[in-house]
Amino acid sequence: MKIKSQQDFWSGLMFLVSGALFAWGAIANYSFGSSARPGPGYFPFGLGIILALLGALIMFEALTIETEDGEPIGDIAWKPLLVILGSVFVFGLLLPLVGMLIALPLLVITSSLASEQFTWKGTLTNGVFLTGFSWLVFIKGLGLTIPLLPAFLQFAG
Amino acid sequence: MDLLENLALGFATALTLKNLAYALFGSVLGTLIGVLPGLGPVATIAMLLPSIYALDTVPALIMLAGIYYGAQYGGSTTAILINVPGESSSVVTALDGYKMARQGRAGPALAAAGLGSFFAGCVGTVIIAAFAPPLTELAFKFGPAEYFSLMVLGLIGAVVLASGSLIKAIAMILLGLLLGQINTDVISGVPRYSFDIPELTDGIGFVAIAMGVFGFGEIISNLGRPAEEREVFTKDVKGLMPTAQDLKDAFPAMLRGTTLGSLLGVLPGGGALLSSFAAYTLEKKLTLKPHEVPFGQGNIRGVAGPESANNAGAQTSFIPMLTLGIPPNAVMALMVGAMTIKGIQPGPQVMTSNPELFWGLIASMWVGNFMLIILNLPLIGIWIKLLTVPYRLLYPAILAFCCIGLYTLNNNNFDVYMAVIFGLFGYAFYKLKCEPAPLLLGFILGPMMEENLRRALLLSRGDYSAFLTRPLSASLLVAAALLVVVVSLPSIKRSRKRAFEEG
Numbered sequence: 001m002k003i004k005s006q007q008d009f010w011s012g013l014m015f016l017v018s019g020a021l022f023a024w025g026a027i028a029n030y031s032f033g034s035s036a037r038p039g040p041g042y043f044p045f046g047l048g049i050i051l052a053l054l055g056a057l058i059m060f061e062a063l064t065i066e067t068e069d070g071e072p073i074g075d076i077a078w079k080p081l082l083v084i085l086g087s088v089f090v091f092g093l094l095l096p097l098v099g100m101l102i103a104l105p106l107l108v109i110t111s112s113l114a115s116e117q118f119t120w121k122g123t124l125t126n127g128v129f130l131t132g133f134s135w136l137v138f139i140k141g142l143g144l145t146i147p148l149l150p151a152f153l154q155f156a157g
Numbered sequence: 158m159d160l161l162e163n164l165a166l167g168f169a170t171a172l173t174l175k176n177l178a179y180a181l182f183g184s185v186l187g188t189l190i191g192v193l194p195g196l197g198p199v200a201t202i203a204m205l206l207p208s209i210y211a212l213d214t215v216p217a218l219i220m221l222a223g224i225y226y227g228a229q230y231g232g233s234t235t236a237i238l239i240n241v242p243g244e245s246s247s248v249v250t251a252l253d254g255y256k257m258a259r260q261g262r263a264g265p266a267l268a269a270a271g272l273g274s275f276f277a278g279c280v281g282t283v284i285i286a287a288f289a290p291p292l293t294e295l296a297f298k299f300g301p302a303e304y305f306s307l308m309v310l311g312l313i314g315a316v317v318l319a320s321g322s323l324i325k326a327i328a329m330i331l332l333g334l335l336l337g338q339i340n341t342d343v344i345s346g347v348p349r350y351s352f353d354i355p356e357l358t359d360g361i362g363f364v365a366i367a368m369g370v371f372g373f374g375e376i377i378s379n380l381g382r383p384a385e386e387r388e389v390f391t392k393d394v395k396g397l398m399p400t401a402q403d404l405k406d407a408f409p410a411m412l413r414g415t416t417l418g419s420l421l422g423v424l425p426g427g428g429a430l431l432s433s434f435a436a437y438t439l440e441k442k443l444t445l446k447p448h449e450v451p452f453g454q455g456n457i458r459g460v461a462g463p464e465s466a467n468n469a470g471a472q473t474s475f476i477p478m479l480t481l482g483i484p485p486n487a488v489m490a491l492m493v494g495a496m497t498i499k500g501i502q503p504g505p506q507v508m509t510s511n512p513e514l515f516w517g518l519i520a521s522m523w524v525g526n527f528m529l530i531i532l533n534l535p536l537i538g539i540w541i542k543l544l545t546v547p548y549r550l551l552y553p554a555i556l557a558f559c560c561i562g563l564y565t566l567n568n569n570n571f572d573v574y575m576a577v578i579f580g581l582f583g584y585a586f587y588k589l590k591c592e593p594a595p596l597l598l599g600f601i602l603g604p605m606m607e608e609n610l611r612r613a614l615l616l617s618r619g620d621y622s623a624f625l626t627r628p629l630s631a632s633l634l635v636a637a638a639l640l641v642v643v644v645s646l647p648s649i650k651r652s653r654k655r656a657f658e659e660g
Contacts, residue, residue, distance in 0.1 A: 054328045092570040
């Protein structure tokens with residue numbers, strides 16, 4: 001059987017699997033109760049089942065209804081995907097350890113690498129500007145508590 | 158008269174120096190992000206949520222509201238000048254607005270958009286002030302069954318608005334509702350789907366989802382596309398004043414757009430986007446006068462109508478949020494979040510318990526709209542300059558602000574990691590053509606919906622017919638069912654598809 005819409009087939013599968021997982025998680029771990037006394041598993045189980053059914057319906061349509069071009073998913077932009085999410089992850093990891101003055105410029109530099117028009121000059125200027133701006137607005141202006149310097153320096157000083 | 162008294166209280170609140178400053182800040186910031194494509198009011202308000210801990214409630218909400226309607230103004234500027242709608246609600250404005258700019262009539266187009274928005278903003282404010290109190294009265298009659306049915310109607314309404322496939326949008330709502338189930342059950346106190354992670358027992362942060370899906374997901378998909386050439390009509394923006402003929406053509410369109418937008422904005426799931434599409438369709442259906450150019454070739458009515466409609470819709474979409482505590486769209490969901498942060502339970506009691514907040518917010522919308530019109534027309538040159546900031550410098554800035562916002566939410570890096578995961582989801586949704594807005598709405602309404610469903614069932618001893626025997630609840634459910642039927646009718650389906658494809 002040929003898939004007639006790639007986009008719909010895979011999104012249907014996504015809905016089917018997530019609905020099934022939620023429903024299974026609800027029934028396996030939480031009490032279902034009854035309609036008169038619904039338990040914590042009642043609502044998620046019902047929703048999960050409906051979502052799984054809709055997912056199956058979407059997959060069925062993707063296999064049967066003709067489309068003009070097969071609605072392909074297209075190329076996945078691996079580089080921006082990994083670079084952007086990776087640099088945000090590293091920022092989350094580093095911020096409590098080394099503080100904003102190091103973690104933020106690093107975030108700007110690593111994330112800029114995802115662009116095809118990357119230049120060191122522009123990126124470094126941007127990094128310095130954004131760090132200064134964030135310090136001024138978020139720490140000085142709004143008084144948010146964000147670690148500024150590495151943890152060991154704060155203890156020493 | 159009550160209305161005047163209330164408005165007087167509102168203006169007394171809104172016109173204090175502090176609140177004026179926040180309204181100004183909010184609407185300027187809103188215009189700024191409206192001008193910048195790829196950064197919308199949802200991401201911006203989400204970004205600012207942590208910072209409102211430090212503010213008083215009234216100025217905080219005034220500022221957030223300013224961002225929302227400011228973005229409508231800003232979005233139309235880019236739509237007209239570079240054919241890139243800054244906001245999804247300005248998509249139709251680009252059709253005729255950009256053509257006008259190409260013909261050297263960018264000034265009148267911008268003026269029509271600005272004046273239309275201001276006019277609609279004024280009317281919208283009066284409508285909120287007039288209709289909020291009676292609706293609040295009605296809301297006190299609502300029991301759990303009515304609230305549940307209203308939320309069903311709201312979610313179905315949101316689907317009508319999603320472009321793409323109807324069934325996928327419903328599936329996205331359900332996925333959102335399920336994500337909202339990751340929390341501690343309010344009734345039994347059992348933590349659900351937490352995998353023994355303590356942070357998850359409070360539920361996933363709404364901001365983490367919004368930033369991951371809308372912020373990060375959008376950046377990744379923008380970077381995945383080849384860079385577009387932008388053509389900016391800066392030198393042509395000289396004569397701002399429209400001719401008398403322009404005004405004569407535009408004014409009736411403004412009136413029609415405002416009426417349509419005010420009506421559609423109140424509907425759950427309505428708001429700015431739906432209103433602007435509907436207004437454009439309406440203008441197109443009316444016969445052309447002999448001197449007019451056809452639509453799609455620079456007709457001023459095609460700018461004035463939708464722009465009035467989207468601003469009116471943006472204003473009146475505050476009504477369900479303020480009176481019932483039910484957000485009709487993602488921005489209002491964030492406003493509900495902001496009120497909760499400040500310890501105010503959104504709902505019908507807000508009007509009586511916090512009158513200065515309620516009426517101050519309403520009055521500030523009029524003040525904000527007034528500021529926008531006097532600020533924006535002269536400042537257009539500055540906004541245009543901003544468009545020349547290249548995306549390679551812009552997106553690291555968006556990331557940086559998002560990350561700081563995420564961290565300060567709970568002073569914890571957990572939300573940063575959650576946003577990374579949802580960034581992945583956001584990109585997957587983009588690739589699979591699944592509209593993410595319904596997911597967010599479902600996520601917000603999930604816990605409320607469950608609580609009301611379970612309470613309604615407890616009261617009726619498990620009898621589902623309670624939803625249909627109570628007249629208010631039944632009529633809400635019937636309206637929801639009608640919406641589904643109407644949208645899936647073959648003829649409507651076709652024209653709905655066409656309306657969205659025109660954008």
